[in-house]
Amino acid sequence: MYLAQQHRTASSFTVRGRPYETGRLQAAWERCRDGRGSVLTLHGPVGSGRTELLDALGEFVASQGAHVLTAAGSPLERDFPLGVVRQLFQSPLLPDGIAAEAARLIENGLAPALAPAWPEPDGTDADVPMRPTPHLLHRLSSLLLEYARQAPVLLAVDDRQDADVQSLEFLLYLTRRTRGARILTVLCSRENMTPRDPFFEVELASRPDHERVRLRLFGHEAIADLLRERLGPDAAQRYAGEVLDLTGGNPLLVRAVVEDQQPGDPGGRLVIGENYRRGVMNCLHRIDPLALRLARGVAALGRPAGTALLAELLLLAKDSPPRALYLLHSAGLFRDGDFRHRSGGGDLLAAMRPAELAALHRRAAELLRATGASAEHVAEQYRAAEGQIRAPWSAETAPVAAPVDPATGPREAPRPAPAREAGRDDVVIECVPVLPGTEPDEPPTPGRQRSAVRHLFWEGRTEDGVEALARYEADHPRDQDAAAGLRTWIGYWYPTLLPGTGQGPRRGGADAGGPFLDGMRVLTALLAGLPHREAVSRAEHILREGRVAHLPIRSLTAALTVLLYADQPGRAARWCATVGDRTGRGPDSTEGALLAALTAEAALRQGDIRTADAYARAAFQEITPRRWGVGAGFPLATMVGARTALGRHEDAERYLAMPVPEAMFRTPAGLHYLAARAGHHLATGDATAALADYRRCGETMARWGLDHLPALVPWRIGAARAQLALGRTSAARSLIERQLDGLGGGQTRTRGMALRTGAAATDPAERTAVLEEAVQALEDSGDQLELSAALAELSAAHGASGDPEQARSADRRARHLSRVSGAAPAPDRDDELSEAERRVAELAASGLTNREIGKKLFITVSTVEQHLTKVYRKLGVRRRMDLARLLEYRPGLAG
Numbered sequence: 001m002y003l004a005q006q007h008r009t010a011s012s013f014t015v016r017g018r019p020y021e022t023g024r025l026q027a028a029w030e031r032c033r034d035g036r037g038s039v040l041t042l043h044g045p046v047g048s049g050r051t052e053l054l055d056a057l058g059e060f061v062a063s064q065g066a067h068v069l070t071a072a073g074s075p076l077e078r079d080f081p082l083g084v085v086r087q088l089f090q091s092p093l094l095p096d097g098i099a100a101e102a103a104r105l106i107e108n109g110l111a112p113a114l115a116p117a118w119p120e121p122d123g124t125d126a127d128v129p130m131r132p133t134p135h136l137l138h139r140l141s142s143l144l145l146e147y148a149r150q151a152p153v154l155l156a157v158d159d160r161q162d163a164d165v166q167s168l169e170f171l172l173y174l175t176r177r178t179r180g181a182r183i184l185t186v187l188c189s190r191e192n193m194t195p196r197d198p199f200f201e202v203e204l205a206s207r208p209d210h211e212r213v214r215l216r217l218f219g220h221e222a223i224a225d226l227l228r229e230r231l232g233p234d235a236a237q238r239y240a241g242e243v244l245d246l247t248g249g250n251p252l253l254v255r256a257v258v259e260d261q262q263p264g265d266p267g268g269r270l271v272i273g274e275n276y277r278r279g280v281m282n283c284l285h286r287i288d289p290l291a292l293r294l295a296r297g298v299a300a301l302g303r304p305a306g307t308a309l310l311a312e313l314l315l316l317a318k319d320s321p322p323r324a325l326y327l328l329h330s331a332g333l334f335r336d337g338d339f340r341h342r343s344g345g346g347d348l349l350a351a352m353r354p355a356e357l358a359a360l361h362r363r364a365a366e367l368l369r370a371t372g373a374s375a376e377h378v379a380e381q382y383r384a385a386e387g388q389i390r391a392p393w394s395a396e397t398a399p400v401a402a403p404v405d406p407a408t409g410p411r412e413a414p415r416p417a418p419a420r421e422a423g424r425d426d427v428v429i430e431c432v433p434v435l436p437g438t439e440p441d442e443p444p445t446p447g448r449q450r451s452a453v454r455h456l457f458w459e460g461r462t463e464d465g466v467e468a469l470a471r472y473e474a475d476h477p478r479d480q481d482a483a484a485g486l487r488t489w490i491g492y493w494y495p496t497l498l499p500g501t502g503q504g505p506r507r508g509g510a511d512a513g514g515p516f517l518d519g520m521r522v523l524t525a526l527l528a529g530l531p532h533r534e535a536v537s538r539a540e541h542i543l544r545e546g547r548v549a550h551l552p553i554r555s556l557t558a559a560l561t562v563l564l565y566a567d568q569p570g571r572a573a574r575w576c577a578t579v580g581d582r583t584g585r586g587p588d589s590t591e592g593a594l595l596a597a598l599t600a601e602a603a604l605r606q607g608d609i610r611t612a613d614a615y616a617r618a619a620f621q622e623i624t625p626r627r628w629g630v631g632a633g634f635p636l637a638t639m640v641g642a643r644t645a646l647g648r649h650e651d652a653e654r655y656l657a658m659p660v661p662e663a664m665f666r667t668p669a670g671l672h673y674l675a676a677r678a679g680h681h682l683a684t685g686d687a688t689a690a691l692a693d694y695r696r697c698g699e700t701m702a703r704w705g706l707d708h709l710p711a712l713v714p715w716r717i718g719a720a721r722a723q724l725a726l727g728r729t730s731a732a733r734s735l736i737e738r739q740l741d742g743l744g745g746g747q748t749r750t751r752g753m754a755l756r757t758g759a760a761a762t763d764p765a766e767r768t769a770v771l772e773e774a775v776q777a778l779e780d781s782g783d784q785l786e787l788s789a790a791l792a793e794l795s796a797a798h799g800a801s802g803d804p805e806q807a808r809s810a811d812r813r814a815r816h817l818s819r820v821s822g823a824a825p826a827p828d829r830d831d832e833l834s835e836a837e838r839r840v841a842e843l844a845a846s847g848l849t850n851r852e853i854g855k856k857l858f859i860t861v862s863t864v865e866q867h868l869t870k871v872y873r874k875l876g877v878r879r880r881m882d883l884a885r886l887l888e889y890r891p892g893l894a895g
Contacts, residue, residue, distance in 0.1 A: 013060045015053060017222035017251070024213045025057050028184055033064070033152050037178035039185045039207060041160075044215030045331035047252030047283045050188040053215065054156050057186065066152040067093055073162030081110055081130045084157060084167035085140065098143050109136025110166070132166050137173045144174065145181050152182040160189040168200050179209050191330065192288040193323045217249030217332055226258050235261070242270050246340055248332020253279045272341060280344045281351075283333055290316065294324040295333070296352065299345030300360045302380070304337030309371065313364055355618055361385035446476050450486055457490055458629040460663025462497060465490075469498075488520050492527070492558075493630065493667045495704040518542075519551075519558030523565075527706055532566040532746055539563055543575045553579070557594045564598070567711035567747040569605035570782040576602055593619045593628070597635040601672075604638050604645075605749065607785030607817070613642035630661055633669030637676035644680045645785060652680045668712065671697055675713045682718070687725035694719035710739060710750045717750070720757050733761040749786070752777030756790040759797075768797045788817035840867040844880055 013026045021042070028040050042050050058068045071087035089102035110130040147153060157163065157171070175185055204210050223243050228236035239261075247253035253276060260273030284292055297314045298305065305313075307321035314321075328334035339345045349357060365381035449472045456465035469490070473483050490498055519542050526535040539562035546556045556579050563572035576599040600615035619635035620628070628635070636655060643652040656677055664670045678693035697715035701707045710716065716739040723732040736758035743751050755774035759767050771794040778787040791814035798807035836857075843853045850864045857864075 013057070015056050016225065017218050018049075018053060018215075021053060021213055021215055024211065025053075025186070028186075028211065029057075029061055029064075029152075029154075032154075032182055032184035033066075035180065035182055036209075037148075037175075037181045037183040037185075038209040038211065039175045039178075039187070039204065040211045040213060041204065042186060042188045042213050042215060043191060045191050045217075045250070045327065046287045047250045047279070047331060048215040048217065049251040050190070050215060051158050052251075054158055054186060054188050058154060058156050061152070061154045061184075064152075066154050067147065067150075068154045068156060069093070070156045070158070071163075071167075072158040073160055073164075073167075075162050078162060078164055080164055081166040082106055082132065082164065082170070084163045085170050088155060088157075089140070089143075094147070098147060102140060102143060105136050105139050109133050109139075130166065132170055137170055140170065141174045141177055144183065145177065148182045152184070155183065155185040156188075157186070158188045160187040161192060172200065172203055175204075175207065175209075190286070191327060193290055193320070193327065218244075218251055218254055219249060220244055223247075223249070223254055226254065227261075230258050231261055231263055239270050246270070246272070246276070248329075248335065248340060250283070250332035252283060253332060255279075272343065276341075277343050277347055280333065280339075280341075281347055283331060284344070284348060287331065287333075288324065288327055290320055291324040291327040294321055295328060295339075295345075296348055296360070297364075298334075298338060299348045300357070300364055300381075300384075302345070309367060313360075313367055353614070353618055355614070355621055358385045446472075446479055446482065449475070450482060453486060454489065457493060458631065460630050460661040462494065462663060462666070466498070485518070485520070488518075488524055489554075492520060492524055495527075495668075495706070497666070519555035519560075519562065523558045523562050526562050526565060527709065529708065532744055535562050536566050536568055536571070536746075539566075540571070540575070543579065546579065553594070557598060560595075560598045560602075564601060564605065565709055565712045567749050567781075569602045569749065572598065573602040573606055593635075594631075597631075597638065600635060600638040600642075604641050605783060607783045607787065609642050609645045609785065612638055613646065616642060630664040630667050631669050632660055633664045633667070633671075633673035636660070637669075637672035640673075640676040640680055644676075644683050649680065649684050656680065671700060671713045674700075675715065675718060678718055678722070682722055682725065685725075687722045691719055691722035691726070694722060708742065710742065711747060714739070714750050714753060717753050717757050720754075720761070724757070724760050729761045733758065736761065748777045749781035749783050752781055752783070752790065753786055756786065756793065759793065764797075764800065768794065768801055771797055784817045788814045791817065837867050837871050840864055841871045844868060844871075 013022055013029070015022050025040065028038055031038060042053065044050055058070065062068050069088045069091045071084045073084055077083040086106060089099060089106070091099075094102075109132055111133050144153065144155075155171075155174075160168075171185065171187070174183075178185065205212070220240055224236045224240035227239055227243065231239070243254060243257050247257060256275040256279035257270070257272075259275045260271045262271070284295055293314055293316070294310055297310050301313070307325070308318070310316070310321045311318050316324075325334065325337065333340065333344065352360075361381045361384040365378050365385065368381060369378045449468075453465060453468045453472055456462075456468055469486065472486070476483070487498060519539065522530075522535060522538045522542065526532070539559040542551065542559040543556060545551060546559075560572050560575055560579065563569070563575065576595060579595060596615045596619040600612045600619060603609075603615060604612035616635045616639035636658070640652045640655050643649070643655065660673065664673065674693045674697050678690040678697070681687070681690035681693065694715045697713050698707070698719065701709075701713065701715065706712060716735045720732040720735040720739075723729075723735065736754050739754045740751070740758070743754070752774045755770055755777060759770040759774060762770050771790060774790045775787065775794060778790055781787075791810045795807045795810035795814060798804070798810060839857060840853055843856060844850075848856070850861050850868070853859075853864045854861045
């Protein structure tokens with residue numbers, strides 16, 4: 001570590017390159033040791049070395065006999081109440097008695113918040129459902145104060161900007177009581193544009209025992225010292241200035257550049273290698289999101305730009321670009337409004353989706369033209385946009401290449417194009433038999449023959465494909481491994497077509513045993529009955545190997561499909577991002593298209609609707625749609641499912657009206673398509689058509705021997721929902737019971753969906769308990785959309801059972817998750833109230849009596865009572881007090 005060269009004596013603490021910061025820390029430590037506690041905030045830009053300095057301080061004070069308790073905030077744990085406090089009290093240094101007492105207090109020390117700890121920056125209430133009780137704050141502080149009597153205590157909290165608000169409330173409570181105690185609290189935080197908790201900052205800054213220390217970037221001397229140690233004095237003298245110019249003194253980037261250099265290399269030039277480029281990307285993706293967005297804009301423009309142009313390009317508030325530029329410059333990432341090295345902008349744009357980047361270039365071109373920029377700069381932006389994405393036209397309707405006119409934008413030659421409605425993003429799917437690279441005069445190599453066989457099946461010409469497969473096996477009798485792999489691939493796409501390749505009801509057949517790195521074999525083994533846990537383990541082994549080994553992308557995408565069919569969409573989504581680093585990005589990238597389709601499906605199963613819709617469309621933009629063949633059902637089904645969830649039913653109908661090859665229904669892609677179509681029918685009120693499609697899925701899966709894999713297509717759950725819509729509760733209950741009986745461990749999403757559906761067919765007295773179990777399973781699965789629906793139904797169940805507080809809590813979570821997922825918002829329960837009922841409800845909640853309400857609205861007392869009776873029933877409340885709380889929670893209910 002570049003900060004690890006520390007020199008400790010009995011009374012001094014120094015860290016290389018940090019004389020100012022260590023001096024302030026040393027003074028604070030000495031005061032603490034003498035019984036004068038304080039709070040010190042270390043803050044600095046991304047990559048400035050806050051964590052390393054905090055670790056070094058911990059090692060030093062521990063060597064001086066202090067107790068060191070550490071914790072770190074995380075974006076993943078912001079909503080985990082007292083997460084940072086739990087870390088502090090889980091230190092192995094704490095005596096067992098204190099740790100056990102703290103755990104007991106924390107477990108029982110949270111209560112529902114009547115008001116947030118502090119308001120949000122925009123003036124709205126913070127979403128803080130629980131707050132620590134005064135008893136908890138007092139007892140935990142007392143434990144630490146008593147512990148500090150034995151020896152000085154350092155509380156070291158890293159990444160404070162990502163700490164949960166309950167822990168921050170505890171830290172404020174504690175630090176108000178440590179001025180006379182041997183407790184030093186050091187909080188590290190990263191600079192950002194708008195702190196999540198400005199009131200914490202204000203409260204802390206008002207304390208007389210608080211110090212704020214900003215970490216400085218490295219200067220010429222510190223950089224030369226690091227270079228001297230690795231490369232020798234000559235190289236240090238030669239490179240120090242260049243490294244400072246390249247990194248701005250950012251410690252993370254300085255270390256990365258130093259590590260890129262090879263000791264003893266006489267080349268005489270500074271190497272800009274992989275470590276530096278990764279370091280820049282690391283910093284950019286950890287910086288404030290608005291700063292990252294602005295950096296993308298600068299990278300797209302290819303040169304510095306004024307803040308007004310950047311604000312217009314990126315649709316930001318006018319005051320945002322200056323603050324974002326400050327963060328980028330203070331971190332050493334920018335100089336004079338641009339990247340310090342051209343690789344930063346290029347790498348940042350390479351990580352963007354082609355469609356998004358093309359739109360950004362087009363908008364840049366239009367703005368530049370409007371502001372009078374040079375013709376070459378405008379044309380450069382139009383060319384960049386055209387190079388990102390090819391419109392999904394068929395060969396017959398593809399646009400003819402045309403020059404770019406910087407005054408008017410790109411010109412296209414006339415072309416026959418399908419009719420498009422304004423604002424729509426039509427996708428034209430054609431299955432044209434084209435196999436690039438296999439011209440008749442080319443020699444029929446084994447590889448080309450295998451590709452030709454695959455292509456025939458891919459476009460649905462199964463009879464021709466079977467004949468081509470037979471010819472290949474006859475021509476290459478010794479190529480048994482390749483032939484077996486080809487048959488395995490065909491067996492997945494056409495389960496019952498070839499003898500011995502269908503999945504059938506085998507459980508743990510030959511393919512299920514032994515380690516292998518072929519994702520397709522793992523997939524077919526899962527379909528044949530390989531236990532889910534083992535299949536997931538083998539699939540992830542392949543995906544891990546794929547990061548370092550040159551495994552075929554086809555193997556990796558098959559492994560991702562295993563995770564989806566084993567009911568692990570969260571894992572699949574995470575691995576999709578990793579595999580994405582290996583796929584091509586050209587206009588005909590089949591690998592990229594397959595990955596985009598899998599990413600879309602994983603996002604849909606996690607309830608991330610907008611991401612699912614975007615990647616499904618990208619799957620048709622990565623390659624021309626005619627090349628999707630029978631596989632078109634995969635991204636098309638995801639697109640239909642996403643549009644249905646968004647409430648855009650006309651779009652879904654338009655996609656379902658597109659022609660697809662009949663052979664698709666003989667493949668798993670056809671199952672996905674049928675299930676998506678059934679979901680659309682159900683959402684639009686045609687439960688009979690939905691039930692027919694779901695039953696067809698079930699019959700097909702039973703015929704193929706795949707009924708043990710409900711995550712492939714959970715048809716019983718869909719059929720049960722259709723039966724409920726038709727009023728057939730008994731039939732729905734039977735389907736759900738069969739679904740639950742067949743589930744194994746780990747299938748939390750399918751289990752949660754089944755329980756949620758089954759609750760509607762359950763006796764009302766038992767419905768709440770079933771829905772609570774469904775919510776737990778769906779929380780574990782990560783499906784935000786299904787969880788939102790389950791919470792909404794749980795809210796209704798609580799209201800019906802006379803528990804308005806629990807009903808409001810569940811309803812609040814449901815609506816929050818619905819917004820996060822991007823789904824169409826559910827109608828408020830309040831919408832059932834008539835206008836007259838709304839007015840009466842508001843006045844009753846404000847404290848007026850029935851007689852006073854009648855006088856104000858010029859109605860009789862009897863009419864007021866009738867309205868209130870209906871209001872109570874519709875909103876699930878029993879008393880006027882409950883109504884007042886509900887209206888306070890949802891202001892504007894009464895219009």
